[in-house]
Amino acid sequence: MTEVKATPQGTGGAKDTVTITVDGKTIEAKPGSLLIQACEEGGVYIPRFCWHKRMDPVGACRMCLVDVEGSPPIPGTDQRRPQTSCTTVVREGMVVYTQFSSPQVNDAQKMILELLLINHPLDCPICDRGGECPLQDQTQDYGPAESRYTEQKRRFEKPVPISSLINLDRERCILCYRCTRFCEELSGDVLISTMQRGPEAFIFPFYSSPENGNGHGADSGVRGPSARDINETFDSYFSGNTVQICPVGALTSTGYRFMARPWDMQNVPTTCNLCASGCSLHAGVRVQDGNVARLNAYTNENTNEEWLCDKGRYGNEYISSPHRLTQPLVRRDGALQPITWDEAFRELTTNLAPVLAGDSDAGVIVGEHLCDEDFYAAQKFARVALRTNNIDHRTDGGLSADTLVAPGVTYDDVLNADLVVIVGTDLREELPILFLRMRIAASKRGLPIAIVHPREIALSEFAKIRLAPIAGTEAAVASGDAATCGLRGEEIEALHAAIEDAEDPVILLGSRVSSPEAVAAWSDLGVRVAWLPRRAGTYGALAAGAHPDLLPGWRRLSDDTDAGHIAGEWHVPVPAKAGLDVPAMLAAAGDLGVLWLVGADLTDVPGGNDALAKARYLVVQDVQESPLLEHAHLVLPAATFAERDGTLTNWEGRRQPVNAAVDPAGSARADYAILAEAARRLGRPIGCRTHVQARDELDLLLQDRAARSIGGATQRPPEPPRDSGLRLLTYRLLYDDGARIRDSEGIRELTLGSFAELNTADAERLHIGNGQQVRVASPHGAITVKARVTDAIREGVVFVPWAQWGITARDLVTFDDRSPTVIVEAQ
Amino acid sequence: MANETLVVLKRRELAEPWTLKTFLESGGYQGLRKALTEMTPEEVIKVVQDSGLRGRGGAGMGTGLKWSLIPKDSPKARYVVCNGDEGEPGAFHDRELMETDPHALIEGMLCAAYAIGAKHCFIYCRGEFILAHERLANAIAEAYEANYLGDNIMGTNFSCDMVLHRGAGAYICGEETALLESLEGYRGMPRPRPPFPVTEGLYASPTVVNNVQSLQAAAQVIQNGADWYKQWGTERSPGTLVCSVSGAVNDPRNVEVPLGTTVADVLELCGGVDDRGLKAFAPGGWSTPMLPPDKLDATMDYEGMVAAGSVLGASSIIAVPNDMCIVRAVWRGSKFYSHESCGKCTPCREGTYWVERILERIEAGHGHMADLDRLEKVNNGMSGFKSLCALAEFAAGPVGSSIIHFRDEYEEHIKLGACPMAAEKVSA
Amino acid sequence: MTDTRVLSEDFYTRAKQIAARYPVARSALIMLLHEAQDEIGYVSDDVIREVGSVLGLTPADVEGVATFYTMFKRKHPGKFLISVCTNMSCSINGADETVAALRDAVGSEHTTTEDGTCSWESVECLATCHWAVAAQVNYLDVPYLTPDRARKLVADLRAGRDLDEILADLRKAKSLSEARTTAERSGAANG
DSSP: OOOOOOOOOOOOOSOSSEEEEETTEEEEEOTTOBHHHHHHHTTOOOOOSSOOTTSOOOOOSOTTEEEETTOOBOTTSSOBOOEETTSOBOOTTOEEEOTTTOHHHHHHHHHHHHHHHHSSOOOGGGOTTTTSOHHHHHHHHHSOSSOOOOSOOOEEOOOEESSSSEEEOTTTOOOOOHHHHIIIIIIOOOOOEEESOGGGOEEEOSBOOSOOSOOOSOOOSEESOOGGGBSSOOOOTTTHHHHHHOSSSSEEETTTTTTOOGGGEEEEEEEOOSSTTOOEEEEEEETTTTEEEEEEEOOBTTTTBTOOOHHHHHTTGGGGOTTBOOSOEEEETTEEEEOOHHHHHHHHHHHTHHHHHTSSOEEEEEOTTSOHHHHHHHHHIIIIISOOOOEEOOBTBOOOGGGOOOOOOOHHHHHTOSEEEEESOOHHHHOHHHHHHHHHHHHHHOOOEEEEOSBOOTTGGGEEEEEOOOTTOHHHHHHTOHHHHTOOHHHHHHHHHHHHHOSSEEEEEOTTOOSHHHHHHHHTTOSEEEEOOSSTTHHHHHHHTOBTTEETTTEETTOHHHHHHHHHHHTSOOOOSOOOOHHHHHHTTTTOSEEEEESOOOTTSTTHHHHHHHOSSEEEEESBOOGGGGGOSEEEEBOOGGGSOEEEEOTTSOEEEEOOOSOOSTTOBOHHHHHHHHHHHTTOOOOOOSHHHHHHHHHHHHTTOOOOOOOOOOSOOOOOOOTTEEEEEOOOOSSSSOTGGGGOHHHHHHOOOOOEEEEHHHHHHTTOOTTOEEEEEETTEEEEEEEEEESSBOTTEEEOOSSBTTBOGGGGOBTTBSSOEEEEEEO | OOOOOOSTTTTTTSSSTTSHHHHHHTTTTHHHHHHHHHOOHHHHHHHHHHHTOBOTTTTOOBHHHHHHTSOTTOOSOOEEEEEEOOOSTTOOHHHHHHHHOHHHHHHHHHHHHHHHTOSEEEEEEOTTOHHHHHHHHHHHHHHHHTTSSBSSGGGSSOOBEEEEEEOOSOGGGGSHHHHHHHHTTSOOOOOOSSSOTTTSOGGGSOEEEEEHHHHHHHHHHHHHOHHHHHTSBOSSSBSEEEEEEEESBSSOEEEEEETTOBHHHHHHHTTOBOTTOEEEEEBTBTTSOOBOGGGTTOBSSHHHHHHTTSOOTTOEEEEEETTSOHHHHHHHHHHHHHHHOOSOSHHHHHHHHHHHHHHHHHHTTOOOHHHHHHHHHHHHHHOSSOSSSTHHHHHHHHHHHHHHHHHHHHHHHHHHTSOTTOTTOOOO | OOOOOSSOHHHHHHHHHHHHTSSSGGGGHHHHHHHHHHHHSSOOHHHHHHHHHHHTOOHHHHHHHHTTSTTOOSSOOOSEEEEEEOSHHHHHTTHHHHHHHHHHHTOSTTOOOTTSOEEEEEESOOSOGGGSSOEEETTEEEOOOOHHHHHHHHHHHHTTOOHHHHHHHHTTOOSHHHHHHHHHHTTGGGO
16 A cells, blocks of 8 residues: 655754755754644644644644655545644655645645534534634635535534533534543543544543444434433543633633633733642733633743643632622621721721730731732731731741741753652642643653652652651651651662662652651752742742741841841831741730731631630731631721732742732722731831832842751651551642632532541451541541541541531641541541 | 465365364464574565565555564564454455464464564454454464463474454454554554554554464465465465455355456356346445446456456455445445544544435435535545545545446436335335 | 442453453453453443453543444343344345344334343444344344344244354354245244
């Protein structure tokens, strides 16, 4: 049939490009590159549907056909067989004719488009994709003006929600397989698949089949499974990416359905603030009503490439929620009454008199979703206006000043390392895009990964070394104390040896691993260490000094030179008295003259509720209504990240811009602006009137500064578990009861609910069956949840996720006892 | 009047030819013994190449040539895969060969494995072939038992394992890259070529995919030499060919003849056309362009059939009788292609669907003249090698050739507003 | 795990053996689906989940593969599945009439009789074209399935007659004309 030649390779030779001729034009291409990409980079666009530059080519849609000299002939004609440019690797001297110069190719493309359109419904008027649709665009540019098709089109039930976030319209699908390939190749969540065969084929999740037979193509009206036949929905953290890469309107977001037309939207680039990955977003603002209609990924090769997790993409509905705080509120006669900003500041001046006089202390707690400028303003407000060092951001535990880890490890460093050791975190839950990029690197290039975690995580399948220590004993793994962490000596030695042997290893410490001795122990191994905070603002908060022991620019309160420098810049002295951290502030809530919460959610913090009830004067500065308001004396409405400018620093220490896309709701203001005005009205100005002013001041203090890592053991080592006790492992899943995502219905539906996960052997020993109700009791409290029995967690440990539908491990822990021994009993 | 020349079918008349005992008694495993004990792998490839044996799966690529394209310097494992997924309508020779002479297939595969340095062989046997599967499974067990498979075969350094694998009902898995996908546990969808299986095949490793008949013939070529094989056939198509003959013939069966035998002679070996008389025939299974009775002198070889206006394909003659409506037949064929299309690429998936719809209407009497023109255009549009594999070309063959030779039948349907032959036949 | 399984211990033992034959375990997927279908009678949702769990594949992945192949049935086809070829050589020799007879005797395609005995399907070329009209019962070959023989086959199956006997009888015929004549002579019109 064909003359078979092994694929001729580029000769390499002296040049480092490959010269090809396309439509008579010379293009210098990268050796080994695909023809379609080389042409595009050389200025010749070849139309395509299935090809996507971040996935392997499949040659399915046939739209990218070109004519290449040297191809075998079509028997009986003087034409050559067309080739798909997406599966053709460039060769030195290749001569190519695209649709621009070859009538054969032009006709072929017309035919492909006509064929794609025979079953494609005329949905454009009601299809979300209209206006930004590759099928529309390519039909316009390369297609026939009319169709000759006069038969019935294939019909499916439409649309079918395949998850709470994604709708599927099979009639529109052109079977380019981008969605299924994204799942197989990139995210690893093979939850949708191509079902059946031929013209009967469709994409769907696992379903119960109502019928046998693939059909014979006979038109029988609406065919195939419907929504109620779905057994498992498309519950992937990355499902929204399939919507963005789908070249038609087959996959659409339920939240965006019918919301806007692309030509009515203005796209504002910004940065997501729901975790520390640092993803770039395009906020699509509908100009008619000034609302954010949707968030899409914005290409950023440094951080998220062109992906987002579903939390970032769909978890921002709170911005336009009816529960937004839009006016200042003051408590009068037991109820919160709306007032003006002027009145609010007067209230402050009155009620903060004792603090200003020095008769009582103050406390400021900031949440970790805020921008760098807000952190800077908050700590300056605390120190200059309230004259206290009682300022902290660590509602979830976190680094002490003794354990700072230098940021500066980047995505590229991790992805190009020859060993990445993941300690104490399930990346997919905490930094989904870092997980995604690592998974792609592991799966495609064999990125070597070692995992140190009591429980299997999403990257476990790629781990070359796998250690499952008892929860809370990560320090012992680093120091080699096998007994304490419940491992064998050889296991730990193997890990240490691998780290030694690697030339370019990186250690990633999860946010759970924040005790000073654990961080110190891992740093002592002498290789690059990156501490990964879960939240978007954590690095910014540390750098800005929103911490009782830290001053802006990684300076220490206890260091006289550092304090002196700050005082010099601010022209006011820095308070001398050591500051209280979050647990101490909560314990002292009844004594503090004011407890000021800036975007901080204490309801989910051990001891938080008590503190709120006891607070003498509680100021809540936040974006939306919450249980915090129950005890608030003064409420100040804050602007969301979509409503103000600023910067965010991600886990790499990379600063990225936050840009206002819409006006603040009601009379809400940016957090830094509220604090700046309050300071001014209190007679103790802090500057920070604009985000630029705050940023510039902070930058000056950051100049030539870098975080330092300091060792020092300040906690006693964890006790081995008692007889019937298991050590508690708890951390947040990506979807939980978090304040920001509470308004995103789709995400709420996907929030798992609580459970206690324990090993099969432990379950047998404790006579606990899978699915049985169990009581989990620690010295601090107890909860009742369903048991999950599995071998995916080590013996001696029980995992309870944090904050799931009101049941939270918060009740089992305290600030300084985060991995207590718990008793698990069947109910 | 030609006679049958039984080469790969030579054991057909023996009692229980599928047993090791009968196989050995009738000279089995001699080719393998010669290869392993007297020849180098290069010599094995050369003799097969010199014999001119061409792949009997339809492509007609030199078997020895294919083996020679396995990269010598690749560090990856090599594999030999037998394509036992015979599915071409009208073809039933591979099935008989697997049922009758499974050991001959094993022998041929082992010769190929030795030639290319493979240690693993896979037989992809069509899922519906229960008997063939049983016989192959028994033969493999016997071969392991008697040291014709496994470690140190026949006391030599050559070790090889063989796995019998089943299909599950998909014609497209007869396409070699779709077969490999299926063998890897995926939907049987073809892969873009290049790269070809010889460089990146099973598990992205160098793989030879051969037809049942080619492998069985190769073992005998190795045993008897290239010249022995060239005593039959034509210069460019040496050797013998098993042809399946069915449809309107008196004695439908498989016959083995030298390549170059005329269609007429082959039909005669099968008792000739039955009393319905011949309207048309497809020489290589339904996927090859049909020919009218005045082409009965076309020869069953690769070049000869092309010269006659068709393709040798699966060398399976379907005799279409005069009482068969061509439009109905082509419509039925179009249902086959749309049913079997894997759906991966646009022209085949949508083209076969469209063609079927038009033919359905014409056969039912709801066609217009414009439909005939449209049918031709869509048929040509779907083919022309735009698709990922040849299924679309196969689908186009019967449609295009039937319009050339039997346009009047189409026009009659349209003018009459009904199928002239429909009577009370109920649709399938 | 304490979850209940529908596939037998024997299946799981064989599944491991089968998967071990291949350099990459996923290759065993079709084989395992065949084994499971042979045991349960069809590829049910549970089969999909359990086979997936053996190979570490999601149910969506397994279902994508299973539904690609015609032999895997997602709905139980009854105790006996009659597959009749309606492709070219068989159409030439009367497959349409056979299908009409089956439709009368059993019901429409893919429908199981109420007693759960049998269903029929039209299939593509079985590579037994010399036995046109070619057919299979549970994938065991049946030659020359004329309308009369089809009616008798259905009747015999529903009467509970042993399948091996039925097949032996049917295979006695050595040509299509013989099959037609024999059926006429034995007056099997009523089945």
